[in-house]
Amino acid sequence: MPELPEVETIKNELMPHIKGRKITGISLTWEGIVKKPSLEEFRRRLIGQQITGLRRRGKYLIFSLSSGQALIIHLKMTGSLLLNHASDEPTKHIRAVLHLDNGSEIRFRDPRKFGAMWLVKDVSGVVGKLGPEPLEADFTARVLVERLGKRKAPIKPLLLDQNFVAGIGNMYADEALYDAKIHPLRPASSLSREEITRLHKATQEILRAAIGNKGASVENYFRPGGELGTAHFQFRVAHGLGGKFCPRCGAPIERIVVRNRGTYFCPKCQPYLPGL
Numbered sequence: 001m002p003e004l005p006e007v008e009t010i011k012n013e014l015m016p017h018i019k020g021r022k023i024t025g026i027s028l029t030w031e032g033i034v035k036k037p038s039l040e041e042f043r044r045r046l047i048g049q050q051i052t053g054l055r056r057r058g059k060y061l062i063f064s065l066s067s068g069q070a071l072i073i074h075l076k077m078t079g080s081l082l083l084n085h086a087s088d089e090p091t092k093h094i095r096a097v098l099h100l101d102n103g104s105e106i107r108f109r110d111p112r113k114f115g116a117m118w119l120v121k122d123v124s125g126v127v128g129k130l131g132p133e134p135l136e137a138d139f140t141a142r143v144l145v146e147r148l149g150k151r152k153a154p155i156k157p158l159l160l161d162q163n164f165v166a167g168i169g170n171m172y173a174d175e176a177l178y179d180a181k182i183h184p185l186r187p188a189s190s191l192s193r194e195e196i197t198r199l200h201k202a203t204q205e206i207l208r209a210a211i212g213n214k215g216a217s218v219e220n221y222f223r224p225g226g227e228l229g230t231a232h233f234q235f236r237v238a239h240g241l242g243g244k245f246c247p248r249c250g251a252p253i254e255r256i257v258v259r260n261r262g263t264y265f266c267p268k269c270q271p272y273l274p275g276l
């Protein structure tokens with residue numbers, strides 16, 4: 001699933017090609033991709049609009065339009081946005097196409113059809129409840145200590161909770177917990193200040209490095225030009241891609257299921273009871 005680094009890469013790589021372009025049409029081959037408003041209204045309010053900006057919030061892409069409205073896209077499990085020319089070969093699994101006034105088009109590829117689009121006047125209805133952005137200056141270690149302090153939930157599901165912190169998904173949560181040597185099921189309130197500070201640093205470093213590597217091409221993620229990202233080559237545990245043994249201590253990597261998500265960790269480096 002595309003997470004913060006993948007969505008950030010898409011934003012960075014699409015932006016220079018689409019800013020200032022006018023949307024001249026929209027084709028939908030999977031109408032269920034439009035969540036709001038009605039299809040008729042979606043088309044009417046979208047066509048003719050100029051794209052004035054593109055930003056990311058959590059795992060959402062937000063296209064600002066000249067009308068003051070915003071087109072919001074969530075790629076969910078298997079979505080990608082491909083930038084093509086209208087004359088390019090058709091691509092498989094395309095659910096929606098935004099046609100632009102220079103003959104280029106943004107193709108929403110989504111094999112499993114979980115992706116979603118909204119056209120809204122006020123973005124807060126879709127992204128208003130998201131937690132802080134983990135790479136922004138105001139997300140300090142102290143803020144994380146305060147936010148985790150009273151939570152009894154296990155740490156990994158909290159990291160995945162978009163209302164707790166935005167943008168982190170299964171891959172980068174496993175990598176950050178591995179880096180910080182924290183067991184994924186440790187209750188948040190049991191973490192020491194030192195452990196949380198380590199987790200904060202690990203999270204930021206891992207997300208920044210993954211953006212530098214243009215995201216992780218696990219499953220269906222493509223960059224807008226169709227290229228793959230290479231962040232998954234750096235994985236030590238996530239998705240089982242780091243190999244069978246811990247690169248730090250050599251112990252066998254374990255897989256457990258945490259709230260329906262396959263979770264990889266090193267039982268020796270990330271003990272449930274630290275100090276034992």
Ligand SMILES: [Zn+2]
Pocket residue numbers: 246247248249250251266267268269270
């Ligand atoms: Zn280890």
